[in-house]
Every structure is written in structure tokens, then in C-alpha cells.
Amino acid sequence: MSALHTIIRRFGRFAKSRRLQLSAGIISVSAFVVFWHCFAWLLEYWDLSLQEYVPFPIEVFEVLVYSFVHEVPGMDLSMGVMALASLKRVVIGFTLALIVAFPLGLLMASFRFVNYLGDPIIEMFRPIPPVAWIPVLLVMLSVLWGPVAVVFLGAFFPILLNVMFGVKRTDQTLIDAAKTLGARRIDIFTKVVIPSTAPYLMTGVKVGLGISWMCIVAAEMLPVLGGGVGNALWTSAQQFSRFDVTFACMIVIGLMSILTTGLAEQVERRLYRWMGME
Amino acid sequence: MDGDGVMISLLNLSKTFSDDKHTVEAIDGFSLDIQQGEIVCLLGPSGCGKTTVLRMIAGLESKSSGSMKVRGKSVTSAGSDRGLVFQEFALFPWRTVRKNIEFGLELKTMPVEKRHEISSKFIELVGLTGFENVHPGKLSGGMKQRVGIARALANNPAVLLMDEPFGSLDAQTRNLMQKELLRIWSATGKTILFVTHSVDEAVFLADRIVVMTARPGKVKEAIPIGIPRPRDRTSSEFISVRGEVLSVLEAEFEKTQIRELSGD
Ligand SMILES: Nc1ncnc2c1ncn2[C@@H]1O[C@H](COP(=O)(O)OP(=O)(O)OP(=O)(O)O)[C@@H](O)[C@H]1O
Ligand SMILES: [Mg+2]
Numbered sequence: 001m002s003a004l005h006t007i008i009r010r011f012g013r014f015a016k017s018r019r020l021q022l023s024a025g026i027i028s029v030s031a032f033v034v035f036w037h038c039f040a041w042l043l044e045y046w047d048l049s050l051q052e053y054v055p056f057p058i059e060v061f062e063v064l065v066y067s068f069v070h071e072v073p074g075m076d077l078s079m080g081v082m083a084l085a086s087l088k089r090v091v092i093g094f095t096l097a098l099i100v101a102f103p104l105g106l107l108m109a110s111f112r113f114v115n116y117l118g119d120p121i122i123e124m125f126r127p128i129p130p131v132a133w134i135p136v137l138l139v140m141l142s143v144l145w146g147p148v149a150v151v152f153l154g155a156f157f158p159i160l161l162n163v164m165f166g167v168k169r170t171d172q173t174l175i176d177a178a179k180t181l182g183a184r185r186i187d188i189f190t191k192v193v194i195p196s197t198a199p200y201l202m203t204g205v206k207v208g209l210g211i212s213w214m215c216i217v218a219a220e221m222l223p224v225l226g227g228g229v230g231n232a233l234w235t236s237a238q239q240f241s242r243f244d245v246t247f248a249c250m251i252v253i254g255l256m257s258i259l260t261t262g263l264a265e266q267v268e269r270r271l272y273r274w275m276g277m278e
Numbered sequence: 279m280d281g282d283g284v285m286i287s288l289l290n291l292s293k294t295f296s297d298d299k300h301t302v303e304a305i306d307g308f309s310l311d312i313q314q315g316e317i318v319c320l321l322g323p324s325g326c327g328k329t330t331v332l333r334m335i336a337g338l339e340s341k342s343s344g345s346m347k348v349r350g351k352s353v354t355s356a357g358s359d360r361g362l363v364f365q366e367f368a369l370f371p372w373r374t375v376r377k378n379i380e381f382g383l384e385l386k387t388m389p390v391e392k393r394h395e396i397s398s399k400f401i402e403l404v405g406l407t408g409f410e411n412v413h414p415g416k417l418s419g420g421m422k423q424r425v426g427i428a429r430a431l432a433n434n435p436a437v438l439l440m441d442e443p444f445g446s447l448d449a450q451t452r453n454l455m456q457k458e459l460l461r462i463w464s465a466t467g468k469t470i471l472f473v474t475h476s477v478d479e480a481v482f483l484a485d486r487i488v489v490m491t492a493r494p495g496k497v498k499e500a501i502p503i504g505i506p507r508p509r510d511r512t513s514s515e516f517i518s519v520r521g522e523v524l525s526v527l528e529a530e531f532e533k534t535q536i537r538e539l540s541g542d
Contacts, residue, residue, distance in 0.1 A: 171368075173364055173366060173368040174368055174370060176333075176336075176338050176356075176362070176364075176368065177362070177364065177368040177369075177370075178381070179337070179338060179356035180336050180337070180338065180356050180357075180358070180360065180361060180362040180430075181358060181361075181381050181382035181385065181429070181430075181433060182356075182357060182358030182382050182385045182386065182433065183385055184385075187385055191370075191381070191384075192370070195370070195372045196372075198372075275371075275372035275413075276371065276372055276373075276374065276413025276414075276415060276416075277371055277372060277413070277415065
């Protein structure tokens with residue numbers, strides 16, 4: 001009886017440990033790769049002429065490593081250079097969105113008049129998916145700045161709406177407390193409203209970053225000066241039927257998205273620690 | 279200061295809340311004078327308008343009619359001459375203890391050294407030395423309210439308004455904080471208007487207990503408490519005064535209950 005208890009307790013502790021989480025993760029990812037391999041192998045075995053679309057995992061891995069510094073097969077740029085080009089566009093578009101949406105969100109949620117002016121326009125543009133802007137933006141701004149503008153639109157609304165929501169959720173008792181301590185409207189805005197919006201801003205930032213990567217892939221499908229992973233993704237499949245390259249591009253985009261989100265989470269943690277809100 | 283020593287003067291004060299559908303008469307014909315340096319405890323049935331009176335004096339709520347003066351000046355808006363202490367503490371979570379206490383001083387654009395000097399003084403007064411750089415999230419309820427009191431006092435207000443400040447604390451902490459408040463009061467000589475639900479707390483603290491009627495609230499009875507300090511809760515004098523206050527209050531409670539039962 002007590003032996004059973006010990007086992008259950010041990011297992012309970014193990015189940016909560018980080019080691020279990022890590023091992024479970026490794027097991028499920030390996031299982032997926034094995035499944036993928038078997039699937040590719042079966043397609044080849046049955047010879048349904050589908051095999052060219054599903055490369056073996058090892059092939060994708062090889063082309064990923066090879067093309068990171070060498071030219072991507074069929075293209076004159078390396079994956080590293082193109083990844084950097086895409087990253088640059090995302091960073092520029094996202095940063096511009098942040099610079100505009102954060103103050104605008106604060107103002108719109110704080111001043112009724114600004115809200116009356118801005119709200120109809122926001123509501124008019126918000127339902128339009130950012131990728132619907134691709135044709136006009138690419139033609140208008142050329143393929144160089146078009147993708148940046150699409151990223152801007154994609155990141156803009158999540159940041160704006162989250163900030164506005166955050167301002168509205170400011171604790172009224174904190175505002176009252178500030179008033180009784182002698183705060184004027186501007187003090188309340190800078191010393192109470194803005195700090196208490198921080199967690200909502202960070203939510204907007206994380207959502208906005210995710211959408212930025214969706215946007216960049218779609219917006220780079222046309223040939224773009226300086227290259228881009230989105231473009232490599234499309235050309236490798238459509239022109240060269242190099243699906244190993246296509247999958248490699250998908251992995252690169254996923255990794256970059258993880259990277260930027262991880263960075264945002266790091267910033268968020270630091271911000272909370274600094275603000276004492278761990 | 280005014281020659282007659284009246285700090286707060288409320289005359290025929292009334293307050294009606296109204297939105298599209300409802301109007302609520304919270305306060306009607308509330309009159310009360312509070313002397314400088316006095317501790318007045320406001321007691322009354324739930325929803326009788328205690329918080330409303332306090333918020334009106336603080337300038338967070340406008341009056342519907344009547345007159346409301348602090349140091350002879352009509353109250354029109356919130357200001358740092360009236361400090362408010364909240365039941366839910368209302369500390370800025372992103373500011374450390376020191377930064378919370380210095381909030382009002384920052385607004386006065388006081389130089390950093392002066393600010394530091396004042397905040398240090400009040401940190402010591404409320405017994406938070408050693409916790410200057412801790413954020414409120416890491417403090418116990420009692421300590422949070424010490425910060426709340428120090429923050430209000432750092433502004434050097436003429437009056438301290440306290441809305442059930444110890445209402446969310448456990449019994450031990452609560453008793454300790456009452457003693458602490460009296461210590462701080464004798465050190466600063468502030469006028470204190472203190473809202474509470476606890477008759478025991480009111481009898482322990484007050485120079486005068488003001489019992490309010492059920493809504494719309496006005497003064498039902500003002501009971502001077504002459505027991506010398508420090509007061510002993512177990513003394514026969516304390517117990518008899520508490521009984522007296524309780525009976526005044528209970529009559530009012532019954533009225534609210536009857537009204538609720540009859541569906542008003
Ligand atoms: N902003 C408001 N809008 C509408 N009605 C309100 C508002 N604030 C208070 N009231 C009403 O006014 C009455 C008095 O409220 P108040 O909070 O002052 O009572 P209280 O004596 O502090 O009650 P409690 O003992 O529960 O704290 C209540 O009926 C309440 O519903
Ligand atoms: Mg109340």
C-alpha cells in the first residue's frame with residue numbers, strides 16, 4: 001500500500017517536473033518526423049506521382065543547412081540573406097505600426113473627440129483583411145515598400161485595439177487615488193493610464209507580430225528586390241518544383257516567428273519585473 | 279486656521295445619483311461639523327451613503343445641493359488638502375513603496391532630495407523601514423494599508439478621509455492597525471473622518487461617533503465618546519458605550535431590513 005503511494009507520489013512529482021515536459025516534447029516531435037519520413041517513403045513506394053511534393057525530412061534539413069549560406073537552388077541569393085530581408089521588412093513595418101498605434105490608441109481611448117474622429121475610420125478599415133491590400137500596395141508602393149506597408153496594416157489594428165481596451169480597463173480607484181493626491185488630467189494620463197496599459201500593449205505586440213509574419217509571406221510572393229523568404233517559398237514550388245526548398249522556407253519563417261515572439265516575451269518579462277508586476 | 283477650529287462643515291448636504299432609468303437619493307439633509315484634530319467615525323447600515331459622503335468631501339463626487347466646506351472653503355474638486363485612504367488600498371502596483379508615497383510630491387514638482395526626506399519620514403512613521411523598494415504586490419494587507427496611509431499623509435493634507443480602511447484585514451491586524459492609527463494621529467494631529475462597519479472599531483477610535491439613518495442618509499445621532507485613551511476593550515465603560523451605540527445602530531438596521539422585505 002505504502003509502496004504504491006510512494007510510486008504515485010514519485011510519478012506525480014515527475015509529471016510536474018520540467019524534465020517530463022522536455023522529454024514529452026522531444027518524443028512528440030521525433031514521432032512527427034518519423035511519421036513524415038514514413039509518409040514520404042510510402043508515397044515513393046506506391047509511386048502515385050505524388051512523391052515529388054513530399055520530400056523526405058532529411059532532404060529538407062540538408063537543403064536548409066546547405067542553402068543557408070550558399071545560394072538557394074534556382075535562386076541567386078542564400079536563405080540567410082533572404083531571411084534577413086524578410087525580417088527587416090517585418091521589423092520596419094511592425095515598428096512603424098507600434099509607433100503610430102500606441103499613441104493613437106491612448107489618445108482615442110482617452111479623449112472622446114479623438115475617438116469620434118477616429119472610430120468611424122478605424123471601423124471602416126478594420127474588417128478588411130490586411131492581405132487584401134497586397135495588390136494595390138504592391139503596385140502603388142512597388143514591391144520594395146509594399147510588403148512593409150502590408151505588415152504595417154497587419155500589426156496596426158491588434159496594437160491599437162489592445163491599447164484602447166487597456167485604457168478603458170484602467171482601475172477607476174487608481175484614478176480616484178491619483179486625483180485625491182492632487183493629479184491633474186495630464187498627470188492621470190501619464191502616471192496612471194499609460195503604466196496600467198502596459199500589459200495590454202504587450203498583448204497587442206505579440207498578436208501583431210504573429211500577424212506580421214502571415215502578412216510578409218503573402219506580400220512577398222511577387223519577385224521583390226533584395227529577395228525574401230515569401231518569394232523563395234512561392235518560386236521554389238511554382239517554378240522549380242523544388243518542394244524540399246519550399247518546406248525549408250516554411251521552417252525558416254516559423255523559426256523567425258518564434259524568434260521574434262520569444263524576444264517580445266523576454267521584453268514583457270523584463271517590463272513586468274521592472275514594474276514589480278511579476 | 280479658522281478661529282473656531284471647525285475643519286469640515288457640512289450643511290444640508292444631499293446627493294442624488296441618476297442615470298437614464300434610475301434615480302437614487304443617497305444622501306439627504308446631511309449636516310455635520312468636524313473640529314480640527316477630531317476623529318469622527320461614521321457608522322450606518324449598508325448602502326446608507328457613508329462612502330458617498332466621504333467621496334463628496336474628497337471632491338470625487340459632486341453634491342446635488344447643500345453646502346460643503348473644508349477650512350471655510352467650498353469644496354469644488356479633488357485636491358491634495360484632503361487625503362483619502364481606500365478599503366482596497368488603491369496603491370499603484372508598478373510603483374515601489376517609496377514611489378507610491380512620493381506620488382503626490384512628484385506632482386508638486388518637489389526636488390528629489392526633499393521628496394526623499396519626506397517619504398523617509400512617513401515610511402518611518404508607519405513602520406515600513408526596510409520596505410522602501412518593495413512593490414505593493416509583495417506586501418501583506420496590513421502593510422499595504424500602511425503605505426496607503428503614508429501616501430495620504432505625505433501630502434500634508436488638512437484632513438484624512440478613511441473609507442473602511444481596515445475592512446479587509448484579519449482581526450489581529452485590524453486591532454494592531456487601529457492602535458497604529460491612533461499613534462500616527464497623536465504624532466500628526468490630523469483631523470480624521472473614518473467610515474467603518476464595526477461598532478467596536480468606532481468606539482475604540484472615535485472622539486465622536488456619527489450614526490447615519492438608512493438611505494437617504496442623514497445624521498441620526500452624534501455620540502461623543504469620552505473614554506480616555508488608551509482605551510481598553512474589556513473595560514466595563516467600553517462595553518457599556520459599545521452597547522449604547524449598537525442599540526442606536528440596530529434600530530436603523532431594522533428599518534433597512536423591513537424596507538428590503540417590503541420590496542422597496
Ligand atoms: N455612482 C453611483 N451611481 C448610482 N448609485 C450609486 C452610486 N454610488 C452609490 N450609489 C448608491 O448610493 C447609495 C449609497 O451608497 P454608498 O456606497 O455611499 O453607501 P455606503 O454607506 O458606503 O455602503 P456600504 O456600507 O455598503 O459601503 C447606495 O444605494 C448606492 O447604490
Ligand atoms: Mg461604502
